[in-house]
Amino acid sequence: MLPTTCILLICLLSSLSPLTKASSLNLTLPHQHPNPEAVAQEVQRRVNASLSRRQMLSLELKEQQQCLIGNPIDDCWRCDSNWARNRQKLADCGIGFGQDAMGGKGGQIYIVTDSSDRDPANPVPGTLRHAVIQTEPLWIVFSADMTIKLKCELIVNSFKTIDGRGVNVHVTGGGCITLQYVSNIIIHNIHVHHCKPAGNTNVASSPTHVGWRGKSDGDGISLFGARKIWIDHCSLSYCADGLIDAIMGSTGITISNSYFAHHDEVMLLGHDDKYSPDSGMQVTIAFNHFGEALVQRMPRCRRGYIHVVNNDFTQWEMYAIGGSANPTINSQGNRYTAPQDQNAKEVTKRVDTNEGDWSDWNWRTDGDIMVNGAFFVPSGAGMSTQYARASSTEPKSVALIDRLTNNAGVFGDPRSSTSVSHPGDDGSGTITDGTNTGSEGSSGGDGDYFGMIFGNGAPPSSSSSSNTIFLSLLIIFILYVTTNHGGALLSLPLLLTLL
Numbered sequence: 176m177l178p179t180t181c182i183l184l185i186c187l188l189s190s191l192s193p194l195t196k197a198s199s200l201n202l203t204l205p206h207q208h209p210n211p212e213a214v215a216q217e218v219q220r221r222v223n224a225s226l227s228r229r230q231m232l233s234l235e236l237k238e239q240q241q242c243l244i245g246n247p248i249d250d251c252w253r254c255d256s257n258w259a260r261n262r263q264k265l266a267d268c269g270i271g272f273g274q275d276a277m278g279g280k281g282g283q284i285y286i287v288t289d290s291s292d293r294d295p296a297n298p299v300p301g302t303l304r305h306a307v308i309q310t311e312p313l314w315i316v317f318s319a320d321m322t323i324k325l326k327c328e329l330i331v332n333s334f335k336t337i338d339g340r341g342v343n344v345h346v347t348g349g350g351c352i353t354l355q356y357v358s359n360i361i362i363h364n365i366h367v368h369h370c371k372p373a374g375n376t377n378v379a380s381s382p383t384h385v386g387w388r389g390k391s392d393g394d395g396i397s398l399f400g401a402r403k404i405w406i407d408h409c410s411l412s413y414c415a416d417g418l419i420d421a422i423m424g425s426t427g428i429t430i431s432n433s434y435f436a437h438h439d440e441v442m443l444l445g446h447d448d449k450y451s452p453d454s455g456m457q458v459t460i461a462f463n464h465f466g467e468a469l470v471q472r473m474p475r476c477r478r479g480y481i482h483v484v485n486n487d488f489t490q491w492e493m494y495a496i497g498g499s500a501n502p503t504i505n506s507q508g509n510r511y512t513a514p515q516d517q518n519a520k521e522v523t524k525r526v527d528t529n530e531g532d533w534s535d536w537n538w539r540t541d542g543d544i545m546v547n548g549a550f551f552v553p554s555g556a557g558m559s560t561q562y563a564r565a566s567s568t569e570p571k572s573v574a575l576i577d578r579l580t581n582n583a584g585v586f587g588d589p590r591s592s593t594s595v596s597h598p599g600d601d602g603s604g605t606i607t608d609g610t611n612t613g614s615e616g617s618s619g620g621d622g623d624y625f626g627m628i629f630g631n632g633a634p635p636s637s638s639s640s641s642n643t644i645f646l647s648l649l650i651i652f653i654l655y656v657t658t659n660h661g662g663a664l665l666s667l668p669l670l671l672t673l674l
Contacts, residue, residue, distance in 0.1 A: 204455030271459025273429030276405040278336030278361030282312030290321035324348040339364035349373025350391040392416040410584040422446040434584025445477025448500035464583035476502035494524035513549035
């Protein structure tokens with residue numbers, strides 16, 4: 176019986192797909208993608224597909240042509256004039272390493288009606304803090320324009336979407352947004368600014384748990400051991416520490432269509448040089464605008480694989496992209512505009528590392544536009560033809576970069592006012608569809624903050640979980656057959672067919 180069982184288990188393992196087998200080998204983090212180059216290729220494929228669709232439109236579809244700008248995220252949902260009635264469509268529009276972030280998809284709509292943050296240990300229903308600590312998936316929207324001044328860190332639970340479309344939402348104050356050991360978060364179309372250190376107090380992290388929090392760093396958005404995170408169309412500035420920091424084994428992250436301004440150390444990816452789990456960090460940085468009064472760290476990387484694609488870097492004072500501890504940096508189709516300072520023309524900086532130590536680091540530039548004397552120093556495999564398979568486009572034109580980053584940041588901010596028009600964008604800082612999105616699903620003042628229901632509130636099961644259950648049942652069935660039929664062994668062809 177035992178030898179037969181062992182043979183069956185070997186057959187089962189050998190028949191798993193190559194992707195499944197690869198994901199279990201030599202991976203630092205359990206949720207790290209086994210082939211990051213494939214993810215980078217898929218991002219460029221989707222950009223090219225969106226651009227091709229736009230170019231093929233006939234003159235009769237001029238209105239749609241104005242809508243489809245070639246940005247695959249925006250093209251996915253903004254052309255629908257009824258987008259506000261199907262907000263959760265957004266969850267299907269992600270790209271890159273964070274594209275599997277589901278947010279609150281399948282959950283209820285929660286309407287934030289109260290901008291206060293009076294008691295972080297016992298948040299009031301209707302506040303943003305009360306919404307984000309719930310345990311079930313929620314799609315969080317806002318009833319009106321509001322500025323939420325936090326007393327301390329806003330600790331977000333898994334399977335949440337913070338969706339600021341249709342209104343003008345500002346998050347500021349103490350600590351700002353913390354994503355700690357959570358997954359499946361989407362943060363969309365909000366301002367995050369003037370965040371400062373705060374804490375040394377009790378803070379609720381779920382409806383049933385209140386814990387002591389020390390003093391925070393003052394990051395705008397802080398990721399700590401988080402995965403499947405998508406930050407899109409946000410505007411970030413003026414924080415005490417980083418605008419976005421991802422550390423301690425965070426992975427599966429996309430930061431897209433956002434606007435960064437007025438800050439020194441913009442974005443940190445990686446805890447420290449010696450923290451080896453961050454080797455599994457995988458981040459896509461796409462279609463962002465790195466704007467006025469920025470100094471450095473766009474991003475600053477430790478270990479990991481960072482795909483920087485189709486961004487517009489219009490200002491830095493020290494450098495744009497930096498790193499240490501041998502991160503892989505794949506820069507494709509960006510525009511780097513150097514400052515006037517002759518000592519700050521270089522895009523890249525190897526931090527506190529001698530050239531003899533970084534010469535084999537894989538930093539590559541493909542199709543980037545260098546303006547005003549900017550230059551990128553490649554190294555390692557980035558200098559060879561080995562990565563030709565990851566190169567999918569020719570150098571981007573200035574017009575293309577303008578188009579892809581045209582609406583970076585919160586929709587309707589002054590810099591977004593260009594000649595490109597979009598259905599539903601009234602140019603006033605909100606997106607409209609002829610309805611009052613702030614009262615969507617509201618039942619008045621009866622305390623029903625959850626509004627419209629889009630399912631049973633349970634996170635949809637993943638394909639990996641389904642496969643595991645199926646294999647477990649199959650093993651039980653095989654053991655039953657071998658036990659009750661004299662140890663007869665299923666044939667390998669039949670076994671493969673079942674798998």
